[in-house]
Amino acid sequence: MELRGKKAIVTGGVRGLGRAMVEKLLENGTAVTVFDLNAAGLDELRKEHVNCVQCDVSDYEQVLKATSQYHEQFGAADILINNAGILYSEPLIKLTSEGVAKHDAGMWNKVMAADLNSVFYMTVCVVEKMMTTRTRGVIVNISSVSASGNAGQSAYSAAKAGVNALTAVWAKELGPMGIRVIAVAPGFTDTDSTKDAVSEAALRETVKKVPLRRLGKPAEIADGVVSVIQNDFFNGKVFELDGGLIV
């Protein structure tokens, strides 16, 4: 897909990887709309001529309303990047000073809502419009190398494995209509959310396991996202960008 002149929605585009993707799309002449919760961040983005929608993409009612307004204004999107989510780490059973504690069930639900439900909500609303207008669009789901099972990340790993499964299902369902569905799975990247969710010591240990001995840069992940959008034969697969962490 040629990016120039196309319309893209990026969820969670205010900061981190999402922001890098927004910048890369803008450089390529794509009209970008960001769906994000962060009102202050959206105000900043508006100054860069980015259309901004405040929306909690883990809430189906909000997604229905926001996508409907988007479609009224712009018609069908050509590209949807499901990037919004929470990076969260917690062992299944924790040892604490008071003994043992279970993984917080509330956090399990919150992560599944933000990282998996949101992908379903956004995609079902955006693809419906693509289909009814016969738009040959692209859905990019931001997954993670954790989808294969990362110790200490029950909810995050399960949600990302779900994202990979949805990518395969939707690629098969929507491919005949010319809609491609792709996942991009970054390894550990140099973002605030990585630093917030993973301890410095754990991150140092992880970097030692990466053949390139460093974290990924957001711009490198954004480059990967743009590449898979542009390649019209890439479909239904997970594009891993992890510096060789999983080989």
Next chain:
Amino acid sequence: MDAKVENLLSEVLQMPASGITDDLTMKDVDAWDSLKHMELIVALEQSFEVQLSFDEIVAMQSVSAIKRVLRERGVTG
């Protein structure tokens, strides 16, 4: 065009061509669900070199409706 449509339906729905009659509808065939319908649409589009609108796709829920829409789109041969 009629025979070509019937052969395509027979192939996609995996049922004998003799069973593909004009009054056959999606409701009559278990295998003719929405996913199969999209497969059928793609086969029709490729075979007759047309791009159908979504309204047309929704309307094509019987053999007679498929033939009617294709005729309206100028498909003859």
